[in-house]
Amino acid sequence: MSIIVQKFGGTSVGSASNIKRMASRVIEEKNRGNDVVAVVSAMGDTTDTLTTLAKDMSSQPAKREMDMLLSTGEQVTIALLAMALQEKGAAAISFTGGQAGILTDSVHGNAKIKRIDPEPIMKELGKGKVVVVAGFQGVTEEGCISTLGRGGSDTTAAALAARLGAERCDIFTDVDGVYTSDPRYIKNAAKISSLTFDDMLNLAARGAGVLHPRSVKHAKKYGIPMVVRSSLTKEKGTFINVSSKRSDRYPVIGIVFQQDRTSIALCGMPECKEAKSAITSLLQTRNIECDFFKELPGSELMFLLHQNDVNDVLELIQDKKDQLKFDQVTTQVDLAKVAVIGSNIRTHPVIQGKAAKVLTGGGIEYRLAEDSPVSVTAVVKRCDMHNAAELLHTAFGLDIPEMRKIAAIR
Structure with a gap:
């Protein structure tokens, strides 16, 4: 069996109905004969809501406590997605970042992944289960919960795909691929069907919000193809790999x-x-x-x-x-x-x-x-x-x- 990592962003899991829909996407991949690891973000605006609550308590909340607070958003989603999968007849188990073996440095609020122990996830995949992992978080050497900063769930997904030797990493979001600019604001932006890792990294590092640069770096280092696709439609997304069909005649x-x-x-x-x-x-x-x-x-x-x-x-x-x-x-x-x-x-x-x-x-x-x-x-x-x-x-x-x-x- 091949391992497929699927990442679902906040809008993709923003409601109970959306979570059930994403559970169906997971099962579709499972029914193709693949093992599936699903990485999820917090639901919708949960992170913003939690941040506002923290500011009601303190003008400058301690970063360690902010990590404790913000990490709960993803923990809600993993439990709900696991329940939805089980309700649809799929064996599933939810893991926090720490339970998934993700070890980070101690920079609270913007931690980097140091290493991943694949055994907890591989053990459950071996039992035929879908493993649902909380994105955006891990634990430090001291056992403290840490968060990975902006775009952390993308980073979790790509890092897990690399460590598990996945066939590819699918990023489900509210757009159907990578565009020449943000289509929400630039009316004539065009979808790009394929990009190299380097081109995607250049776009992501300088502002393309569809992927976080750290996630692309992980994928590039270990040669794990990524696909940015819509969580709402079945349209083909943007394929990110070593090579692409882009013409060198157009440098921009x-x-x-x-x-x-x-x-x-x-x-x-x-x-x-x-x-x-x-x-x-x-x-x-x-x-x-x-x-x-x-x-x-x-x-x-x-x-x-x-x-x-x-x-x-x-x-x-x-x-x-x-x-x-x-x-x-x-x-x-x-x-x-x-x-x-x-x-x-x-x-x-x-x-x-x-x-x-x-x-x-x-x-x-x-x-x-x-x-x-x-x-x-x-x-x-x-x-x-x-x-x-x-x-x-x-x-x-x-x-x-x-x-x-x-x-x-x-």
Whole structure:
């Protein structure tokens, strides 16, 4: 038998009827003769509701206790899905992340998986059961519950698929695949039928919310194909593997964007290059990523990060003020980033110039992030994000009929 890992996101399991529908999808795969491991997220807006409750208790809840609280969302879903499967005649058992053998580091709120013991899951698969695993969570060496941060259920699914030697990892979501941009906001976005791991990683790392970058890294490292597909229809999704049908004639793959960004500027620094390296190392201790701005005065260093990470980062850099040697810290909120994603962007220098010209022509204020081999990233005001993305999507030909046809056959 082959092992298939299926991951169901929050909207896919957002109600009792949806959970029953997903149970049928699991059984369909089981009836094809495969062993199935189902990884689930919390139902709908459960995580947001729990976060609000925590803030009612404390202005700055302890991260360990937040992990204890937020992990309960997935535990509700695994029990309900296991019950639905059993009701439909399938043998099933639910596991928390810890019960599934997922061991993480101790960075509460944004932990990374260190290793997975496959024995608990393999034992139950050997009995013919569907194993339902709570995504987004694991346990530390000390036995504390930990959570994996944004996109954690994707990461759980891909990591389990890799460790179990799965044939593939299916990601069920509320869209039917990966698009040239977010189809909810960009009306002419086209679905892409296939992508390489590298292309998907570039899209995910810079804002395509359909998959988390860590999940793609796991799949790429162990060669586990992924399929992004709809939980509502039976349409073919986007197949992610080592190779794809994408034409190299078109260097731009898509336009992605992320909101809820805040910039931090350190002013009066004698040596920005050394400070940049020090800040990168500091952020890595909390598994936090950032984008550095380009073309700044020699004494100023500015970087962009998710607004949820700001307090942690300010605390880190204040503790290292003597080492970093800055005079002043300023922040700017309500920002977003919009990125043009492609292959070998540096070999097509016209792309950056064209992006700048389009944004300027559209009356959009922007600052560029540092150069990347695979992207041109502009930081804009939150209110300009969708307009900027739409302008770039059109400018790079992603919504013309010829390009839409090419995207569809990739």
